[in-house]
Structures are given as C-alpha cells and as structure tokens.
Amino acid sequence: MSKERTQSGQPRQAEGVRAFKRGLDVLHEVNRSGGIRAGDIARQLDLPRPTVYRLLETLEELGYVARSASDDRFRVTRRALSLGDGYDPSVFICQVAAPYLAELSKNLVWPVDLSIYENAAMVIQETTHARSPLSIDRGMIGKRLPMLRTSAGRAYLAACAPIERDVIINHLRRIDEADDRPFLEPDRLSRILSETSRRGYAIRDEGEYNPKTSSIAVPIVRGEVVFGCISIIWIRSAMTLDDAVAQYAAPLRETAAAIPVEV
Numbered sequence: 001m002s003k004e005r006t007q008s009g010q011p012r013q014a015e016g017v018r019a020f021k022r023g024l025d026v027l028h029e030v031n032r033s034g035g036i037r038a039g040d041i042a043r044q045l046d047l048p049r050p051t052v053y054r055l056l057e058t059l060e061e062l063g064y065v066a067r068s069a070s071d072d073r074f075r076v077t078r079r080a081l082s083l084g085d086g087y088d089p090s091v092f093i094c095q096v097a098a099p100y101l102a103e104l105s106k107n108l109v110w111p112v113d114l115s116i117y118e119n120a121a122m123v124i125q126e127t128t129h130a131r132s133p134l135s136i137d138r139g140m141i142g143k144r145l146p147m148l149r150t151s152a153g154r155a156y157l158a159a160c161a162p163i164e165r166d167v168i169i170n171h172l173r174r175i176d177e178a179d180d181r182p183f184l185e186p187d188r189l190s191r192i193l194s195e196t197s198r199r200g201y202a203i204r205d206e207g208e209y210n211p212k213t214s215s216i217a218v219p220i221v222r223g224e225v226v227f228g229c230i231s232i233i234w235i236r237s238a239m240t241l242d243d244a245v246a247q248y249a250a251p252l253r254e255t256a257a258a259i260p261v262e263v
Contacts, residue, residue: 029041029044034075036073037072037073038072066095113128113230115231121146122150122156123143149208149209150209151217155229156226157169158202202218203241204217216252218256230256
C-alpha cells in the first residue's frame with residue numbers, strides 16, 4: 001500500500017509530525033522567554049517567519065498564547081498551566097488587564113503601566129507607552145522600578161499585608177541603596193505609607209525617581225492579595241499634582257477595581 005504524500009514529497013504523517021514539533025518548539029520558546037515577538041522566535045528557532053506566524057495564530061486560536069496589545073509580544077495563557085510548571089501568574093494578569101489599560105489610556109491620553117512585585121522592585125509587565133502620543137519613554141516592558149521612590153512601589157507597600165511589607169522593607173535595608181536611605185527613615189516611611197493608605201493611591205511628585213515626570217498609582221487588591229499596581233505617568237511641567245489627582249485618581253481606582261482577577 002502506497003503512503004499518501006504531500007506536495008513536498010514527504011509522507012503526510014511525517015509532515016504532520018514535523019508541523020506538530022514546530023508548534024511545540026514555538027510554544028516552548030514563548031513560555032521560556034516570558035514574552036517574545038514572532039520575528040525573534042523565527043531567529044531563535046531558525047524557522048521562516050511566515051511559518052512562525054501561522055503556528056502562533058494556531059496556538060492563539062487554541063488558547064495557549066496571546067498577543068500583547070502594547071508591544072506585539074506573545075505570552076503563554078492561563079490554559080498553558082496544564083502543560084507544566086512554566087506558567088507565570090503575572091502573564092494572566094497582563095492578559096486580563098491589557099484591555100482595561102488600553103481603554104484607560106485612550107481616555108486619559110498619558111501612558112499607563114501595569115507593574116507587579118518581584119525581588120525588591122516593581123517590574124512593568126504591560127504598558128501603553130508605545131501608543132501614547134505623550135510618552136517620553138517607549139521601552140518600558142521589563143523595567144524595574146524602585147519600591148520607595150515610585151508611586152507603584154509605594155502603592156504596593158501600603159496595600160500589602162504587614163508581614164509581607166516587613167519582609168520587603170527588611171530586604172531593602174539589606175540591599176542598602178544610597179538613593180533609598182532617606183526614604184527608609186522610620187518616620188518618613190511611616191508617613192508615606194499611612195498617607196498612601198488613607199488616600200487609596202500613591203503619588204510621586206518630588207523628582208525622587210525621574211525628575212521630569214510625576215505619577216499616581218493604585219493597587220489591584222482582592223482580599224488581602226495585591227496582584228500589582230497600575231500607574232499613570234505625566235510630564236511634571238505639563239500639569240500640577242493637584243490637577244492630575246483631580247482628573248486621574250478616580251479613573252485609576254475604578255479601573256483597578258474592574259480588572260477581573262480572583263484570589
């Protein structure tokens with residue numbers, strides 16, 4: 001009995017196995033990277049770019065990967081949890097939060113970031129900088145933000161459980177970065193956190209991190225779990241803090257409350 005062959009002359013079964021392997025290789029590369037563009041996958045795996053796009057489209061249709069709305073990077077989805085231990089919960093937060101950030105940025109114009117806590121810093125996981133006409137810094141994905149000198153870090157510290165807060169602050173004391181020392185003074189730190197908790201949002205407006213910009217951040221909290229923070233950043237010379245708070249604090253808090261995450 002002759003085996004059915006494809007136009008390339010390969011047995012159809014062998015062609016299917018090769019395509020399946022390529023699909024797994026692509027999924028593995030997306031999972032390993034934490035977020036990657038199709039062109040980078042093609043280079044890493046030495047595959048034609050059209051082939052990689054077709055495989056990614058199939059994986060996206062099946063629900064295993066999703067394309068970021070902000071930077072065209074592909075990331076594994078929550079469904080990938082069933083494939084092993086490589087699933088990162090922060091990826092799920094990015095996916096569910098991205099449409100909300102896009103809508104918020106469209107209404108507020110200034111760029112909006114989503115950051116999560118990771119090893120004594122807030123790390124930007126999703127952003128609208130690339131689409132905001134007012135952004136002065138496009139390459140923000142993966143950027144690490146100091147805990148004590150940014151609104152995202154302050155919002156996280158004020159919202160997290162006291163035992164977690166103590167662990168983070170002790171970690172920062174051991175790291176002992178010179179720029180953090182003034183903010184680690186007990187009275188100043190206590191005042192910043194208590195004011196942030198009372199307001200329900202954190203502010204940065206004294207040039208303590210980037211002298212050209214200011215920011216407001218609110219935590220994404222469900223129960224006692226802080227999933228991350230969303231922040232809006234603007235150029236200090238363009239708007240006063242009072243005006244920014246009046247315009248942005250409420251929409252930020254509403255968006256943080258609307259993002260569909262669960263404990």
